Structures are given as C-alpha cells and as structure tokens.
Amino acid sequence: MTHVITAPCIGEKAGECVDVCPVDCIIEGEDQFFIDPDLCIDCGACTAVCPVDAIFYEDDLLPEDQPFVEKAKQFFMEA
Ligand code: SF4
Secondary structure, three states, X not given: OOEEEOHHHOOOOOXXXXXXXXXXXXXXXXXXXXXXXXXXXXXXXXXXXXXXOOEEEHHHOOHHHOHHHHHHHHHHHHO
C-alpha cells in the first residue's frame, strides 16, 4: 500500500509534501507531484500538510481517483 496524490495537485503543485516526507519519495512531475509507491512508508505526514487535500491512503481513494495509482506507477517506471 502507499499514499497517492490525486487531481487537486494538478496545476497547484504546492510542494509542502516534499519537505515533510521522511523518505524523500515525492517527486515533481510535469503536471503534479507523485509518490513513489515502492518507497512510501505510509506515515501520513504529507496528507496532513497538503493545502488542497490531494493526498490519500490508497485504500481510502474514491473510485474516480483510482487512475492516479496507475499514473504514479507509470511515472516512476519511466523515470
Ligand atoms: Fe512520504 Fe509519508 Fe507521504 Fe509516504 S505517507 S509519501 S512516506 S510523507
């Protein structure tokens, strides 16, 4: 399991999450930030500081946010 960054990040990219992540697994992409699912330790620190409430635990994602799981995986596969 991992935390996932969803639609509100697109165009916002506030970036507070990057500063608080203890394992430095949040990387800036072209349109949004992404969490590396292989490195995230599910501490929840990023969720607490996100000003647009874009970050969710994978199990808590709404159905419409599910594509962001795959989008993040794809981002790190291509990185
Ligand atoms: Fe980093 Fe913790 Fe957020 Fe995972 S849940 S991305 S480890 S701050």
